[in-house]
Amino acid sequence: MASPAVAYARENQQRFLNELKDLLRIPSVSTTPEHKSDVQRAAEFVANDLRRIGMENVEIIHGKGHPLIYADWLHAAGKPTVLCYAHYDVQPPDPLDEWVSAPFEPTERNNNLYARGAVDDKGQLWLELKAIESLFKGHGGTLPINVKFILEGEEEVGGESIADYIRKQKAKLKADFALVCDTELFAPDLPTLCVGLRGLVYTEIEAVGPKTDLHSGMYGGAAPNPFFALIEIISKLKDAKGKVLIPGFYSKVKAPTAAELKAWKRLPFKEEHYRKTEVGSKVLTGEPGYSVLYRTWARPTLEVHGMPGGFTGEGAKTVIPARAKAKVSMRLVPNQNPDDILKRYKAFVKKLTPKGIETNIKVWSTGRACVVDTNNKYVKAATEALHEVFKKDTVFIRSGGSIPIVTDFQDVLRIPSVMMGFGLPDDNLHAPNEKFHIPNFYRGIESICLFFETLGR
Amino acid sequence: MASPAVAYARENQQRFLNELKDLLRIPSVSTTPEHKSDVQRAAEFVANDLRRIGMENVEIIHGKGHPLIYADWLHAAGKPTVLCYAHYDVQPPDPLDEWVSAPFEPTERNNNLYARGAVDDKGQLWLELKAIESLFKGHGGTLPINVKFILEGEEEVGGESIADYIRKQKAKLKADFALVCDTELFAPDLPTLCVGLRGLVYTEIEAVGPKTDLHSGMYGGAAPNPFFALIEIISKLKDAKGKVLIPGFYSKVKAPTAAELKAWKRLPFKEEHYRKTEVGSKVLTGEPGYSVLYRTWARPTLEVHGMPGGFTGEGAKTVIPARAKAKVSMRLVPNQNPDDILKRYKAFVKKLTPKGIETNIKVWSTGRACVVDTNNKYVKAATEALHEVFKKDTVFIRSGGSIPIVTDFQDVLRIPSVMMGFGLPDDNLHAPNEKFHIPNFYRGIESICLFFETLGR
Numbered sequence: 001m002a003s004p005a006v007a008y009a010r011e012n013q014q015r016f017l018n019e020l021k022d023l024l025r026i027p028s029v030s031t032t033p034e035h036k037s038d039v040q041r042a043a044e045f046v047a048n049d050l051r052r053i054g055m056e057n058v059e060i061i062h063g064k065g066h067p068l069i070y071a072d073w074l075h076a077a078g079k080p081t082v083l084c085y086a087h088y089d090v091q092p093p094d095p096l097d098e099w100v101s102a103p104f105e106p107t108e109r110n111n112n113l114y115a116r117g118a119v120d121d122k123g124q125l126w127l128e129l130k131a132i133e134s135l136f137k138g139h140g141g142t143l144p145i146n147v148k149f150i151l152e153g154e155e156e157v158g159g160e161s162i163a164d165y166i167r168k169q170k171a172k173l174k175a176d177f178a179l180v181c182d183t184e185l186f187a188p189d190l191p192t193l194c195v196g197l198r199g200l201v202y203t204e205i206e207a208v209g210p211k212t213d214l215h216s217g218m219y220g221g222a223a224p225n226p227f228f229a230l231i232e233i234i235s236k237l238k239d240a241k242g243k244v245l246i247p248g249f250y251s252k253v254k255a256p257t258a259a260e261l262k263a264w265k266r267l268p269f270k271e272e273h274y275r276k277t278e279v280g281s282k283v284l285t286g287e288p289g290y291s292v293l294y295r296t297w298a299r300p301t302l303e304v305h306g307m308p309g310g311f312t313g314e315g316a317k318t319v320i321p322a323r324a325k326a327k328v329s330m331r332l333v334p335n336q337n338p339d340d341i342l343k344r345y346k347a348f349v350k351k352l353t354p355k356g357i358e359t360n361i362k363v364w365s366t367g368r369a370c371v372v373d374t375n376n377k378y379v380k381a382a383t384e385a386l387h388e389v390f391k392k393d394t395v396f397i398r399s400g401g402s403i404p405i406v407t408d409f410q411d412v413l414r415i416p417s418v419m420m421g422f423g424l425p426d427d428n429l430h431a432p433n434e435k436f437h438i439p440n441f442y443r444g445i446e447s448i449c450l451f452f453e454t455l456g457r
Numbered sequence: 458m459a460s461p462a463v464a465y466a467r468e469n470q471q472r473f474l475n476e477l478k479d480l481l482r483i484p485s486v487s488t489t490p491e492h493k494s495d496v497q498r499a500a501e502f503v504a505n506d507l508r509r510i511g512m513e514n515v516e517i518i519h520g521k522g523h524p525l526i527y528a529d530w531l532h533a534a535g536k537p538t539v540l541c542y543a544h545y546d547v548q549p550p551d552p553l554d555e556w557v558s559a560p561f562e563p564t565e566r567n568n569n570l571y572a573r574g575a576v577d578d579k580g581q582l583w584l585e586l587k588a589i590e591s592l593f594k595g596h597g598g599t600l601p602i603n604v605k606f607i608l609e610g611e612e613e614v615g616g617e618s619i620a621d622y623i624r625k626q627k628a629k630l631k632a633d634f635a636l637v638c639d640t641e642l643f644a645p646d647l648p649t650l651c652v653g654l655r656g657l658v659y660t661e662i663e664a665v666g667p668k669t670d671l672h673s674g675m676y677g678g679a680a681p682n683p684f685f686a687l688i689e690i691i692s693k694l695k696d697a698k699g700k701v702l703i704p705g706f707y708s709k710v711k712a713p714t715a716a717e718l719k720a721w722k723r724l725p726f727k728e729e730h731y732r733k734t735e736v737g738s739k740v741l742t743g744e745p746g747y748s749v750l751y752r753t754w755a756r757p758t759l760e761v762h763g764m765p766g767g768f769t770g771e772g773a774k775t776v777i778p779a780r781a782k783a784k785v786s787m788r789l790v791p792n793q794n795p796d797d798i799l800k801r802y803k804a805f806v807k808k809l810t811p812k813g814i815e816t817n818i819k820v821w822s823t824g825r826a827c828v829v830d831t832n833n834k835y836v837k838a839a840t841e842a843l844h845e846v847f848k849k850d851t852v853f854i855r856s857g858g859s860i861p862i863v864t865d866f867q868d869v870l871r872i873p874s875v876m877m878g879f880g881l882p883d884d885n886l887h888a889p890n891e892k893f894h895i896p897n898f899y900r901g902i903e904s905i906c907l908f909f910e911t912l913g914r
Contacts, residue, residue: 202773211737216760217858220788221752224742227761235692280668283813285681295678303673304684305776306767316659316821319762331677354697356740364773401674
């Protein structure tokens with residue numbers, strides 16, 4: 001291997017891993033106020049290392065929530081600029097008694113490093129930093145491309161700080177593309193880039209009937225029941241086979257290319273295994289004629305998440321509630337416009353609202369789907385780098401979820417994201433015994449070194 | 458008026474009212490543990506008066522909850538036996554700041570007595586006792602019929618003590634009919650007997666889908682959603698017009714007689730007033746072709762009371778829950794058998810359950826509808842007595858609710874209940890400023906005196 005950066009990374013693997021362990025020992029749980037100073041401490045740990053390895057303008061940005069970290073190095077004239085993203089906060093470790101080793105005492109077993117945040121996302125944040133350190137060392141104190149970092153401490157709580165900052169600091173964060181290290185390999189040893197995310201429209205329908213809660217004995221048969229109204233409405237939003245019935249809902253849907261669909265078929269995906277081990281239901285559901293990956297990655301859906309209101313305690317209470325609510329969301333795919341979908345949805349809900357009931361719709365969030373062109377030069381360079389490390393062709397996958405920061409990079413900064421992640425499907429994200437397969441930590445560092453070297457050429 | 462009992466009652470009105478005030482001063486709120494000794498105190502107050510007026514075998518029966526009170530006088534050989542029921546516990550007085558006078562300081566205004574429990578049900582309990590006292594006094598220390606009392610202190614908390622006791626003490630409580638004073642007049646000055654109650658089957662459907670809560674982004678389109686399953690199922694249990702779609706649901710329904718329906722039409726009921734002031738919705742709902750009174754009194758219904766599960770907090774959480782529940786009840790009318798209806802309901806829910814979902818049904822309660830034959834001699838005697846007091850014909854109404862004790866009297870003791878109540882529709886039961894119209898307290902005493910004298914002849 002001709003890369004001096006990779007050579008340096010290999011020589012320093014053990015130190016890099018030890019540093020990551022130090023970062024993992026800081027319980028930077030963003031969801032609970034008692035860890036606020038730990039989150040702050042983790043931010044300082046990261047900022048100090050950014051300074052130490054040679055990044056400039058390192059800044060801890062305090063706002064309403066947990067701090068952001070910015071840094072840059074912009075002396076590669078004429079070369080592309082990357083905006084590196086990751087997050088240094090973690091999920092709570094509960095339930096504690098299911099951990100084999102303590103969540104904030106990083107422990108190696110079977111070539112895995114066990115700790116809360118090992119892979120989500122401190123390990124992947126650290127591999128970004130260590131790639132940059134290796135590049136600095138291998139290139140005589142310079143980098144092959146321009147690099148900016150924007151790191152956050154609120155990802156696990158859905159904090160707004162980073163989105164606000166991006167909107168206010170478009171010039172400062174200007175870049176040609178973003179590198180997001182917060183995803184995973186589709187299967188062990190299979191280099192993977194995520195190139196598509198679904199969008200989201202999340203709403204809450206409130207149905208209002210009687211002026212006050214009524215006794216269902218006295219009034220049942222005369223008083224409109226908001227729960228029944230919601231049931232009537234929602235039952236007509238989607239049919240039993242999973243087809244959304246909102247008029248025009250599918251009219252703009254852009255299907256994946258034939259090449260993409262063909263590639264998905266080659267992925268090592270076993271539907272029966274997925275049903276048993278991941279979903280755990282008797283059968284899978286969804287639109288007939290589409291594969292599971294197609295349905296969850298590239299078809300829009302409509303789901304109900306909860307129906308607050310009325311009596312939800314133990315036992316029986318015979319109430320016709322004055323009001324009830326339903327949390328209903330839609331996942332969107334490329335070319336569906338959230339505003340357009342929302343308009344159609346609202347009109348249809350109004351139309352379906354039975355007499356005697358008033359419905360009001362609150363919108364909790366909207367975001368477009370993202371799709372990254374696999375022919376863009378950043379993706380191409382990334383696949384070359386991954387091939388050199390893994391000795392395999394990269395697979396392009398999508399995710400059915402939404403990563404709000406990627407949508408913001410696309411919609412606000414107008415840059416594509418390279419979602420290059422090194423986790424494994426069984427790494428126990430958000431669960432006890434979270435781990436990072438140590439060879440993947442090293443592969444991640446080397447892949448980024450080679451990726452940026454390629455772009456610098 | 459030839460009744461010596463009524464003459465005595467009239468002479469003692471003020472004392473009877475003062476005694477009631479003493480009873481009302483005891484805050485026998487059965488719903489909160491801190492009033493446990495007050496409930497006990499109220500039981501003793503009532504038991505002492507039962508002894509004082511001449512009842513025998515007076516007994517305070519302690520069990521798991523608040524005590525029952527039993528008493529009898531069984532020396533009217535060859536005459537019918539009545540089982541008098543009422544309850545001495547009350548609802549909490551909250552919200553306190555809406556009371557014009559303190560809830561446990563009985564106060565007279567405009568010929569009304571204001572206090573928590575004034576009409577529900579201490580006032581109506583006390584008029585039963587004062588009628589018996591007047592009968593003893595007017596009949597030389599004897600009663601015209603045999604009398605048993607069973608009084609409870611758990612009505613407002615749905616306590617099981619009385620139901621358990623009835624099942625265990627069938628012989629002790631044997632009677633020809635029950636007198637239940639816990640209802641109201643249909644309109645002021647209109648003597649009213651309630652002769653029908655709807656039955657109830659209250660269930661909870663649990664729908665189980667994935668083995669664990671799933672992210673709706675990752676799994677939406679493949680994983681079955683228990684909420685959507687419940688929505689699909691329940692939307693097919695009842696149509697938009699209010700017709701229940703469970704096969705055979707209406708097959709046994711016994712319609713009211715033509716005479717009963719005709720009588721209901723003559724009742725002073727204004728649908729528009731009811732819609733505006735009681736229900737407060739834009740329109741009323743329910744099966745076309747049936748009046749409001751018919752729909753709420755004599756047609757079976759199906760309602761949803763709450764749908765626990767999933768995410769019900771503020772904001773957005775994109776979860777496909779592993780399980781969700783729906784509280785669904787049916788009100789039944791005469792000749793519908795709860796077991797038969799439950800069987801049909803369970804089978805239909807199973808049939809409607811979509812693939813990938815498992816449904817389990819828990820039954821919280823079942824009870825048959827009650828209907829009292831208006832030609833039975835107890836009802837006839839009651840109407841005669843009411844006519845003498847009110848100088849008007851009695852109206853026979855039903856209630857859409859269920860009174861479990863009446864169902865137990867019917868199903869366990871096999872006796873009909875005369876539901877003779879003297880409250881008014883605006884007496885603020887369970888609300889601030891509960892009141893009892895004082896003339897109705899006296900009319901109640903006199904009506905029972907005449908009722909029992911008639912039966913003793």
